[in-house]
Amino acid sequence: MRWYFGAVGPRRIIEFLLLTVFAVFFAGPLLNLLVLAFSGQWAYPHMLPDQWSFKWWNFVLRKDDVAHSIGLSFLIAAMVTALSIVLCIPAAYAFARLRFPFKRFFLFSFLLTHAFPKMGLYVSIAVLFYQLNLMNTLLGVVLIHMINVLMFMTWIPTAAFRNVHAAQEESARDVGATPFRVFRSITLPMAMPGILVASVFTFLNSLDEAQGTFLVGIPDFKTMPIVMYSIISDFPSSAGAVFSIILTAPTIILLLAAQRLVSADVMASGFQVK
Numbered sequence: 001m002r003w004y005f006g007a008v009g010p011r012r013i014i015e016f017l018l019l020t021v022f023a024v025f026f027a028g029p030l031l032n033l034l035v036l037a038f039s040g041q042w043a044y045p046h047m048l049p050d051q052w053s054f055k056w057w058n059f060v061l062r063k064d065d066v067a068h069s070i071g072l073s074f075l076i077a078a079m080v081t082a083l084s085i086v087l088c089i090p091a092a093y094a095f096a097r098l099r100f101p102f103k104r105f106f107l108f109s110f111l112l113t114h115a116f117p118k119m120g121l122y123v124s125i126a127v128l129f130y131q132l133n134l135m136n137t138l139l140g141v142v143l144i145h146m147i148n149v150l151m152f153m154t155w156i157p158t159a160a161f162r163n164v165h166a167a168q169e170e171s172a173r174d175v176g177a178t179p180f181r182v183f184r185s186i187t188l189p190m191a192m193p194g195i196l197v198a199s200v201f202t203f204l205n206s207l208d209e210a211q212g213t214f215l216v217g218i219p220d221f222k223t224m225p226i227v228m229y230s231i232i233s234d235f236p237s238s239a240g241a242v243f244s245i246i247l248t249a250p251t252i253i254l255l256l257a258a259q260r261l262v263s264a265d266v267m268a269s270g271f272q273v274k
Contacts, residue, residue: 030248036241056238060231060246069227070246076138076223077206080145084202087146088153089195093187095154096161107158110151118148122212129216141221144212149202156201160194161187200254207250 036042040053060066094100095107113121125144126135134140164187172182210225217223224247232240 033241033244033248036238037245039238042238056242060239060242065222065227066231066243069222069224072221073207073223073225076141076145076221077203079142080149080206081199081203083142084146084149084153085195085199088150089157092154092157093161093183095158107154110154113147114151119211121147122215125212126215135216136218136220138221141213141217141223144216145206145209148209148212149205152198152201152205156198157191157195160191160198163194164190200257204251204254207247 038052039049040051040055042049129135129140169182169186172186208225213223214226228243228247231243
């Protein structure tokens with residue numbers, strides 16, 4: 001017994017140290033942003049600001065282009081999420097339940113947009129958009145955002161539909177339910193957590209998209225990431241910290257909500273080609 005507790009003690013100490021290092025690595029930059037955003041005056045080598053102030057919040061929120069970029073970013077993210085659900089959920093159901101030629105190839109093709117640097121893909125798409133008169137249009141920005149989120153809205157819902165047991169659907173059919181009612185009452189509710197998680201990732205990815213928006217939407221469509229880059233380059237770091245918090249807060253809130261909706265094994269199964 002003494003040997004057991006003696007062996008467990010050092011192990012728990014090591015685990016605690018590793019957890020502490022991870023927490024500092026993850027939360028340290030966020031904590032630094034939070035302190036910097038409320039600092040009025042902060043000089044090295046002081047550990048904390050010499051003066052606390054809301055002046056940079058007032059500075060950022062009073063800029064007309066900042067308020068417009070926040071509204072535009074959330075509008076585009078909502079449109080991208082809604083359109084992706086309409087287009088990708090039927091495809092995900094087909095990948096999960098139907099057999100057709102080149103099924104794995106088509107499912108794997110959604111991964112290609114994340115397999116190499118996106119700027120080359122965006123340039124090719126921009127050439128096509130220029131020919132179709134989609135440059136500097138809301139539709140063009142929405143489409144290029146959708147191209148970037150197809151993987152999330154296809155792979156994760158596909159895994160969610162696979163995890164719905166066919167026996168439950170067959171039981172509903174045995175008592176007279178139509179295929180549509182089975183899908184509406186059995187399949188879709190059970191797959192909904194995975195669909196919601198994919199929707200959260202889609203929304204957050206659209207909020208964070210900068211390269212495609214810059215290439216297709218400039219000069220009329222400036223979203224939060226684009227305005228943030230200009231603020232960071234043209235103004236003190238405190239202003240950039242404020243805007244970073246505004247951009248990061250929805251990410252943290254939605255990811256915490258997504259964590260409660262689906263387990264890690266379901267997420268992992270979403271990235272398996274079957």
